[in-house]
Amino acid sequence: MRPAETVLSQGSFLHLDTGEFALAAADAGFDALAVWRQAPGYRGARATANAAAQAGIRVDTLCRGGFLDRAGHEETLRAIGEAAELGAGVLVVIAGPPRPADPRAAGADLHAALDLALPAAERAGVVIALEPFHPVLAADRSWLVTLAQAVDVAEEFDSPHVGLAVDSYHLWWDPRLAAGLRRAGHRIAAVQLADWVVPEPGRLPPRGLPGEGAIPLGDFVKLTREAGYEGALEIEVLGDRVRSLPPLEAARSLKTALDHTAVGAEEGTHA
């Protein structure tokens, strides 16, 4: 199997403008960017596309099309348009709202929202990738908190333009992870990697670089490969883990950790 392309998430670089982020990623050897629409430094699709072109790096993924529901349809269309303008093949979306009064109605609304957005995604050549969150976020971020739920939704669509974003931090705890990733199969459209750092008491576990925490990330990547995913591997260490470093040094440390994980996955170790 050819080595995976590597993608750097803007989520580690919210303190930089997008041009600085793109340069650091390119200089550190990443193949592509995961751009954040919600980043303070995001100046829209055209400016971002120019910044990436100047840095000599492509955009793989756009995060994110808001909390996907019918009420947010116009916003979803805008995000699909931006993804297309950026040349990003994947738009990550989250199911909203958190804590719906009626979970069944929320599921129906999500289905309807995807159904509405699908023609635009097909025209734009963009995969809408639904991302399940960690159960710790069920009350304040998203009601969709297991891989099985997300696969259930994706399977309702017989389209290569509805996919899944699988994030190690959100999914690693699941005793049904391996079965879920097998079931997700060719619907996996993005693989996002961060480690789960055991926190101080009372703190939410922060994201860490691969190797800093509890997740056997090599195994996680290997499971996505065995499920048929051949796309890029994104490192998405949200938070201020690398904020104190100069941008290039931060990007290099993330690249090294990601490369190490990818090698671990190829070798079948628990790295």
Next chain:
Amino acid sequence: MRPAETVLSQGSFLHLDTGEFALAAADAGFDALAVWRQAPGYRGARATANAAAQAGIRVDTLCRGGFLDRAGHEETLRAIGEAAELGAGVLVVIAGPPRPADPRAAGADLHAALDLALPAAERAGVVIALEPFHPVLAADRSWLVTLAQAVDVAEEFDSPHVGLAVDSYHLWWDPRLAAGLRRAGHRIAAVQLADWVVPEPGRLPPRGLPGEGAIPLGDFVKLTREAGYEGALEIEVLGDRVRSLPPLEAARSLKTALDHTAVGAEEGTHA
């Protein structure tokens, strides 16, 4: 259906000695105690039994028999003996360790540990109640983080002395909760209630009194009733939520919240 008996967890009163805790619980109108072996104020089974008798309240549950595995067998036997001496019908146990290198081996070890402890539990008339934890605790507390996993383990034993402790804080997020509780059925041996309070960023969600957070606790209780559970309802608001109050006032506020939840469950509301 007769009103459920009410149980107060020592987990809200770790700053008190067991005698003060027992008196506050009895004075506030609770029917029984959930005693914590790990409480700083725990002075052993005999002293605790005397304190409960003096307060005029029984002990329903003993928390907890350590992290259950074969290596901890002697500790489990001690905990079963203490539960019997306290007249507690239920001993809550947690599956250990967190993050086992080989989850399958951990499952086999848990099965073996239960198998070893079962004769003593049967002789003592104590139900060993396995408690699944929240997935946010998978890296530092227990590998057993879904109700489905816990039911899988309990179903391996055809004995009324292997049961389940279902805690709203740990389980509420699960999209398969209703199905899981139905499946748990008569194996439910303890129902523990606390709300999930949406936290400040970066904090682990603290436990709250019923009504303070995100969980429809009336529905949770109703699901356990529909599954066939007729035992006591325990309020287990760990942490320092009521620590600043005088003990009796704290116990009364917990009793009021628990009664309100129980009424909500009977009425089928989302209270």
